[in-house]
Amino acid sequence: MKEQQKGMTIIVKTITRLTVGLILLFGIYIVANGHISPGGGFAGGVIIALSFIHIMLAFGKEDAFKKMNQGVASFFESIGAIIFITLANLGIAGGYFFLNFLSKGEPFKLFSSGLIPLYNIAISFKVGAGLFIIVVILMLFKITKEDEKK
Amino acid sequence: MTVYFLCLVLFCIGLYCIVRKRNLIKIIIGIAIMEYSVNLFFILIGYKIGGRAPIHSSDQTILNMVDPLPQALVLTAIVIGLAVTALIAAIAIRVYEKYGTFDITKIRKLKG
C-alpha cells in the first residue's frame, strides 16, 4: 500500500527512468526543427510537458516537483508569452507587427527562416509549462479528494 | 458527400450528449465530440482525393497537395478546444467537491 502511494510498480519506474530523458530530448528536437519539418512549438512543448508528467505518474508528484514545481512552470509560462510578444513587437521596428526581419538564410538548414525558430522556442515554453500546470492542477484536485475519504 | 454527412451525424451525437446526459463528465465528453466533429469537417473540406501532405522538402516537388490552410486553422482550434476542455474539467471537479455529485439535476442552487 505504501509502495502504491509513492507511484507505480518497479517495472514502470525503471522504464520511465530509461525513457524519460529520450522523451525530453525528442521534444527539444521537435521544437528545434519546427521550421524545417513537421512539428514546432506546440507539438514539441506537449512532448516536453509529457516527459515531466511521465515522471509524475510513475514516481508520484513529489519527485516530479523536485524536477519542476508549479512556481517554476508558471514562471516559464509567463516568460514564454512575454518572449513571444516581444519578438512580435520587434517587428514594428521594421515596419510591421510580426515582421520576420532577420535574414531568412538558406532553406532546409537548421539556422534559417529568421525569427520562426525563436517563436517556436517561446511557444514551447508556454505550451510545455501550461500543459504541465493543467495536469498538475487536475491531479491535485484528485489527491485532496482522496485525503478527505481517509 | 457521405463523409460530410457523417461529420454532421457526429456533431449531432455530441449535441445530443450535451443536451440529454445528466452527468457532468458525459457533458464534457459531448463537448469534445462536437469540437472534434467540427475539426474533422474542416480538415475534410481541404482534402482532395490522392492529395498528399503540404510539406515542402528539399529533394522532391509536390504536385498534388491538399489545402494547407484548414490544417493550420484546425491546429489552432484543437488548442482552443484543449484549453476549454481543461477549464471545464477543472470546474466540474470543483463542482464535485462542493456538491458531492456529478448529477446535473441535483446541482441546483440557482433558480429561475
Next chain:
Amino acid sequence: MTRILLPLFVVIPLGAAFLNSLIGKRIKGFSDVLSAIATCALACISIYSVFIFKDTGLIVYKVGGWIPPMGIAMVMDGLTVFMLVTVNLVAFLISIYSISYMEKYTEKWIFYCLFLLMVAGMNGVIISGDLFNLYVFLEIAAIASYALVAFGTEHEELEAAFKYAVMGTVASSFILLGIAFLYSVTSTLNMADMSLEIAKGGSPRIIMLVSVFFLMGFGLKSALVPFHAWLPDAHPSAPAPISAMLSGVLIKSLGIYAIARVFFNVLGTSPQVLSALMILGVLSLIIGGCLALGQWDFKRLLAYSSISQIGYVMLGIGLGTPLGIMGGLFHLFNHSIFKSLLFLNSGAVEYATGTRDLQKMGGLREKMPVTSSTSLIGSMSIAGIPPFNGFWSKLIIIAACVQAHHFAYAVWAVLISLLTLAYFMKVQRYAFFGELKERLSHIKECPFFMKFSMISLAVLCLAGGLLLLPGVFDSFLGAASDAVLAGKDYANVVFVAIR
C-alpha cells in the same frame, strides 16, 4: 505611422496580462498599478483613434507585412473605432474600481491577468479583419470570462460557470462550423475577400445555412432570448467588476458587434435575416423585461434587464434603416455605460452591506450618498428619463420603428420602457429609499476608487446625449452607423485601403 496603433490594442493588454502573472504575484500592488496604466493607455489610444479615423478614413494593417487576403489583416473602420472606445473606456473605469473592490479576494493578480486577457480578446474581436482570427480572439475572451465567473469558487459561482462554459462552447462550435462552411464556399478567410466572393452569387443555400449557424452562435454569445438561459446565472455570480464587464461590453463585442459585422458586411443582409433579428430583438425585449420585474436579487434583476436592453439594440440594428442602426448602436454605447454603472453600484452595495437581496436593504441613501445618487442617475438613464442618454437612444429606436412602419414593435418598445422604469423604481424604493434597517446602521460609504469610477460613469450618462450634437455625431456615431450601412461596399473600401 498612425497605423501602428492597431496592433497596440491587442499587444498592450496581452503584455500586461503576462507581466502581471510574472511579477504581480511577487510584488503586492504591482498588478493594480500595471492594469490601471494599461487600460488607461488603451482608453487614451482608442479616443485618439477617433480623431485619426476622422483624418485618414479606413486603415488596414498588414500583420507581418503580408498582403491581405493572403496575410492576416487588422481593419479599423468607423464601427471598429466606436466599439473600441466603448470597450476600453468601460474597461479602464472598471479596472480602477477593482483596485478597492477586489481587496476581499485573495490572489488579486490572477483576477487582473484574466481581466486583461478578456480585454485583449474583445479588442482582438473588434479589430480583426479576418473571420478566423475573430473566432480565436472570441474564444480568448470567452475562456477568460468562464474562469472569471468561477472566480469566487463557491457553489453558485461554479454551477453558473459550468453552465456558461458549456453554452459558450456550443456557441463557439456553431460559429466554427459556420466558418468552415463559408471557407468551403469562398476559399478565403479575409472578411473583405469573402464578401466579394459571396457577392458573385452561387450556393445561396449554403449562405442561408451559415446565416442560421452564425445567428445561433453569436445569438448565444449575446444572450438573445431563446438562447439567454446562461446569462442570468453567469452575470450575477461573477465579482461585481466582472459582471459589469460581461454585461457592459462582453456580450456586445462578442455578440452584437460580430452579428453586425458578419451579417451586414460579409454575408449581406436579406429581408429574412433582418426580420429574424428583429423578432429575436423584440422577444428578448419583452421576456427579459418581464422576468426582471419579478427578481429580488439586485444583480439578477440587472442581468435580466441586460437581456431586455440587448433586445433594444438588436431591434434597432435589425430594422436595417439608417436611423434604426444609428439608434441601435447609440443604445449599445449607452447601455454599456449605464449597465456598468448599475452593476458597480450593486457591487458597492454588496461591499458595504454584504447582501444582494433587495428585501434586506433599505434607506441606504443616508449612509451611501454617492452610490445612491449615481444609481439614481443610472436607473433614470436606463428607464429613459429625458435629459439622460438612455432617453435619446430609445427615442431614436422607437422613431425608427415608426418610420419603418413597424408599429407593433414601436408599441412594445414603449411599453417595455415603462416596465423598465417600474423595475428600477422598485430597486430605488427598496434599496436606497425607505427606512434604514437596524442591522445596516453601521455601514460606510465605499472607498475612493470605487466612488471615482461610479461618478465618472454617471457623468458619462449625463453627457451621453451630447454625442448627437452635429460636430461630434459625424466623427463617432455617424461613422459607426455608416460602416454598418455600407454593407457589401465594405470589401471595396478595404481593398482600396490595401493598395
